[in-house]
Amino acid sequence: MKYDFASVEKKWQKIWEENNTFAASNDYSKPKFYPLVEFPYPSGQGLHVGHPRSYTALDIVARKRRMEGYNVLYPMGWDAFGLPTENFAIKNHIHPEIVTQKNVARFKEQLKSLGLSFDWTREINTTDPNYYKWTQWIFLQLFKHGLAYKKEMSVNWCTSCKCVLANEEVVGGVCERCGSPVVHKVKSQWMLKITQYAQRLIDDLDTVNYIDRVKTSQINWIGRSTGAEIDFATTAGDVLTVYSTRPDTLYGATYMVISPEHPYLEKWADRISNMDEIRAYQEEAAKKSDFERSEVAKDKTGVCIQGVRGINPVTNEEIPIFISDYVLMTYGTGAIMAVPGHDTRDWEFAKKFGLPIVEVVKGGNVEEEAYTDCDTGIMVNSGMLNGLSVEEAKEKITQWLHDNGKGHPKVNYKLRDWVFSRQRYWGEPIPIIICDHCGYVPLEEKDLPLTLPEVESYEPTDTGESPLAKMDSWVNVTCPICGRPAKRETDTMPQWAGSSWYFLRYCDPHCETGIASKEALDYWLPVDWYNGGMEHTTLHLLYSRFWHKFLYDIGVVSTPEPYAKRTSHGMILGENGEKMSKSRGNVVNPDDIIREYGADTLRLYEMFIGDFEKSAPWNTAAIRGCKRFLERIWNLADILVEGDSYTPELETAFHKCIKKVSEDIEAMKFNTAIAALMTLLNEIGDKGAINHAEYKALLIMVNPFAPHITEELWEQCGFEGMVSQQKWVTFDPEKCKDAQVEIAVQVNGKIKARMMVSTEASSQEVLAAVKASAEIAPLLEGKTLVKEIYVPGKLANIVCK
RNA sequence: GCCGCUGUGGUGGAAUCGGCAGACACAAGGGACUUAAAAUCCCUGGCUGGAAACAGUGUGCGGGUUCAAGUCCCGCCAGCGGCACCA
Numbered sequence: 001m002k003y004d005f006a007s008v009e010k011k012w013q014k015i016w017e018e019n020n021t022f023a024a025s026n027d028y029s030k031p032k033f034y035p036l037v038e039f040p041y042p043s044g045q046g047l048h049v050g051h052p053r054s055y056t057a058l059d060i061v062a063r064k065r066r067m068e069g070y071n072v073l074y075p076m077g078w079d080a081f082g083l084p085t086e087n088f089a090i091k092n093h094i095h096p097e098i099v100t101q102k103n104v105a106r107f108k109e110q111l112k113s114l115g116l117s118f119d120w121t122r123e124i125n126t127t128d129p130n131y132y133k134w135t136q137w138i139f140l141q142l143f144k145h146g147l148a149y150k151k152e153m154s155v156n157w158c159t160s161c162k163c164v165l166a167n168e169e170v171v172g173g174v175c176e177r178c179g180s181p182v183v184h185k186v187k188s189q190w191m192l193k194i195t196q197y198a199q200r201l202i203d204d205l206d207t208v209n210y211i212d213r214v215k216t217s218q219i220n221w222i223g224r225s226t227g228a229e230i231d232f233a234t235t236a237g238d239v240l241t242v243y244s245t246r247p248d249t250l251y252g253a254t255y256m257v258i259s260p261e262h263p264y265l266e267k268w269a270d271r272i273s274n275m276d277e278i279r280a281y282q283e284e285a286a287k288k289s290d291f292e293r294s295e296v297a298k299d300k301t302g303v304c305i306q307g308v309r310g311i312n313p314v315t316n317e318e319i320p321i322f323i324s325d326y327v328l329m330t331y332g333t334g335a336i337m338a339v340p341g342h343d344t345r346d347w348e349f350a351k352k353f354g355l356p357i358v359e360v361v362k363g364g365n366v367e368e369e370a371y372t373d374c375d376t377g378i379m380v381n382s383g384m385l386n387g388l389s390v391e392e393a394k395e396k397i398t399q400w401l402h403d404n405g406k407g408h409p410k411v412n413y414k415l416r417d418w419v420f421s422r423q424r425y426w427g428e429p430i431p432i433i434i435c436d437h438c439g440y441v442p443l444e445e446k447d448l449p450l451t452l453p454e455v456e457s458y459e460p461t462d463t464g465e466s467p468l469a470k471m472d473s474w475v476n477v478t479c480p481i482c483g484r485p486a487k488r489e490t491d492t493m494p495q496w497a498g499s500s501w502y503f504l505r506y507c508d509p510h511c512e513t514g515i516a517s518k519e520a521l522d523y524w525l526p527v528d529w530y531n532g533g534m535e536h537t538t539l540h541l542l543y544s545r546f547w548h549k550f551l552y553d554i555g556v557v558s559t560p561e562p563y564a565k566r567t568s569h570g571m572i573l574g575e576n577g578e579k580m581s582k583s584r585g586n587v588v589n590p591d592d593i594i595r596e597y598g599a600d601t602l603r604l605y606e607m608f609i610g611d612f613e614k615s616a617p618w619n620t621a622a623i624r625g626c627k628r629f630l631e632r633i634w635n636l637a638d639i640l641v642e643g644d645s646y647t648p649e650l651e652t653a654f655h656k657c658i659k660k661v662s663e664d665i666e667a668m669k670f671n672t673a674i675a676a677l678m679t680l681l682n683e684i685g686d687k688g689a690i691n692h693a694e695y696k697a698l699l700i701m702v703n704p705f706a707p708h709i710t711e712e713l714w715e716q717c718g719f720e721g722m723v724s725q726q727k728w729v730t731f732d733p734e735k736c737k738d739a740q741v742e743i744a745v746q747v748n749g750k751i752k753a754r755m756m757v758s759t760e761a762s763s764q765e766v767l768a769a770v771k772a773s774a775e776i777a778p779l780l781e782g783k784t785l786v787k788e789i790y791v792p793g794k795l796a797n798i799v800c801k
Numbered sequence: 802g803c804c805g806c807u808g809u810g811g812u813g814g815a816a817u818c819g820g821c822a823g824a825c826a827c828a829a830g831g832g833a834c835u836u837a838a839a840a841u842c843c844c845u846g847g848c849u850g851g852a853a854a855c856a857g858u859g860u861g862c863g864g865g866u867u868c869a870a871g872u873c874c875c876g877c878c879a880g881c882g883g884c885a886c887c888a
Binding site: 212213216217220221223225227242243244245246257300324325326327328330331332335336337338339343344345346348412413414534535537538571608609610611614615616617619621622623624625626628629671672674675676677678679682742743744745746748749751754786787788789791794795797798799 | 802803804805806807812813814815816820821824825826827828841867868869881882883884886887888
């Protein structure tokens with residue numbers, strides 16, 4: 001009988017759906033397993049072939065764990081707020097909610113057609129008021145604990161669209177949509193104090209099992225550095241504090257630089273004789289877009305402040321102070337001591353402005369380039385530090401600064417607070433009322449959710465405010481505290497909000513008394529295995545860890561980390577090896593592949609395509625190999641014979657294969673697991689028959705990869721129950737060994753022969769047999785044996801002279 | 802510039818701790834079956850020389866350690882991704 005994948009796949013998808021076969025149980029006494037994949041943004045384009053790579057991988061793990069007796073929660077939902085939907089709504093005058101519903105329906109159908117074992121009874125949607133009620137609730141908790149605050153911030157402003165853009169919408173310094181320049185505009189923004197958690201976000205990485213590249217990117221992103229804050233007295237009679245990671249080079253500080261936005265400039269205005277020049281520079285710097293700033297990064301600019309000079313605290317020499325945009329107001333103190341001898345940027349600046357370069361660490365040639373090595377140099381021209389190593393000097397000078405009240409050790413982070421406002425419609429409204437008398441007043445929890453009102457148009461206003469600002473009836477309210485007229489906050493939350501806690505909601509998605517019941521959270525958390533793209537390492541993953549830690553601090557969740565394990569899949573590229581995109585014309589639609597080859601074949605192919613963690617080019621021709629594999633399994637039903645234990649010829653092959661497949665699934669080596677199954681199938685084919693025990697074991701092993709065909713075969717062969725509800729197969733390590741193996745025999749490292757030996761044979765026995773063999777004995781005649789090596793089951797090497 | 806990843810046949814990729822390089826597939830060539838094609842099955846295959854046995858050579862390049870290196874060490878080259886004046 002021919003395998004009709006289309007009808008078989010539909011049949012089983014229907015059965016699984018009607019029986020809720022893969023729903024997680026609320027029996028909290030069972031051992032649990034909570035695998036998680038990133039829920040998709042339901043875009044208008046539908047599913048990408050990249051989605052099934054991640055989803056199938058953890059589906060395989062989830063299915064295996066179910067068979068191993070775990071209570072498995074493998075959920076799915078929709079991260080549905082966001083710009084593309086809003087832009088589509090603006091363009092086509094359709095409510096974003098309608099667009100979302102349509103896209104979700106399509107995505108859901110596509111996911112179901114892949115046979116993924118999601119628990120659809122726990123489906124969530126971030127745009128559902130019953131969901132975002134709790135997103136707003138978390139925001140209120142953050143606000144009440146002082147972690148949400150409003151601040152004047154510079155934001156991205158598109159000069160042509162006249163609207164605020166998120167950082168993601170600014171590509172190469174221009175607007176992603178219209179290509180016009182993007183400039184900075186100061187606006188009052190909601191911010192979340194993620195910086196307060198910076199150290200814990202680094203430290204607790206030691207307690208979780210994340211792949212190294214995720215850990216290192218997070219650490220780099222947070223960007224911890226240690227150094228000292230140093231106070232420089234100025235001729236204006238005040239103190240200018242700088243931050244430096246190289247306090248050891250203090251004797252080489254020959255000038256200072258402050259950021260163009262530094263507040264001291266106003267304070268010093270009366271003393272500065274070239275204030276016009278300074279103001280012109282400030283304006284110039286403000287006008288520059290990020291793009292221009294990075295374009296001119298190598299060419300340093302700046303203005304020397306006339307009228308105020310700094311005093312080096314160790315040399316007591318007066319040194320000039322410059323303003324330059326290479327010093328950022330947002331990092332450290334917005335002021336630096338410049339050590340041109342030992343900092344590349346300071347060196348470039350000093351060369352350009354003809355400033356003195358003093359060598360204080362021996363080892364390089366500071367006339368040629370800055371010498372920045374900290375490991376080998378010895379301090380010179382540095383008074384009390386002379387002769388010390390850099391490390392010793394850092395310690396000594398920091399102590400000296402402390403003792404003399406001129407500075408102290410300091411840790412800084414590159415991580416900035418999270419800009420949490422968007423001037424957009426399609427997001428969670430921020431549940432705050434702004435009252436002239438009472439300030440920012442949080443909504444009462446009983447008034448949540450604060451739902452999005454219907455608006456006429458979703459376009460941002462000319463002033464860059466959210467479309468909600470035009471809704472007078474919604475905006476104008478009375479202050480819950482003083483009863484005076486007040487206004488609602490009209491900004492909405494960024495897309496990252498809903499995805500920062502969604503894994504908590506899955507634990508108890510219909511809970512009305514909290515984000516989820518305490519019992520559910522205690523049972524299911526942490527997520528045991530979270531797989532997702534590397535592009536989410538520094539934003540989503542960091543944001544959700546931050547929220548989780550906050551919820552832990554206020555007693556809502558009982559684990560300090562949300563995810564016990566984090567892995568990441570590689571991208572699937574187009575057939576030409578480039579990133580898949582519409583403009584490159586190399587997009588593969590999973591629907592087409594399913595129609596032509598079936599879901600099982602697609603699943604198998606995506607897992608066989610290569611190393612799961614690396615990117616791999618799509619190759620439609622190669623899919624046929626996976627289709628053939630499944631058809632050969634199908635055809636085995638024709639040579640099925642009675643038998644309730646493995647036949648001797650295949651016993652070792654089965655035990656070996658079970659071991660390999662079981663271990664490879666856990667190690668995410670799906671490609672080699674499939675290769676092992678193909679090898680086993682070839683061996684069965686050579687033998688020409690398969691019995692019931694063997695076929696059952698094979699179907700159980702293949703089921704996580706190809707769930708439909710295995711279910712159908714299980715039923716057609718009259719085996720009891722469903723294959724997906726069987727016990728996972730086990731192996732006996734003793735039975736994985738062949739009685740005899742072929743080893744390679746080398747003389748002086750060159751292969752001279754091959755020989756069959758017993759796996760039980762000792763090293764002496766094998767070496768004796770090797771030396772006596774017809775191929776090897778003549779080669780050893782008249783030579784002195786130097787060394788004999790036997791690597792059991794692999795090779796023997798005779799070294800002689 | 803900095804950080805990370807990668808470099809293996811015509812192609813995708815295998816190769817626990819250093820132990821037979823090229824598993825498993827795809828594509829290709831040859832054969833069987835067929836009126837024919839598709840499908841299926843069998844055989845061949847890193848490269849060079851040779852009819853063959855076999856010999857030499859081979860994991861980006863150059864050195865090194867070792868009985869033994871794709872794997873470890875030192876120095877390069879190329880490609881991809883991310884960050885980018887973070888003091």
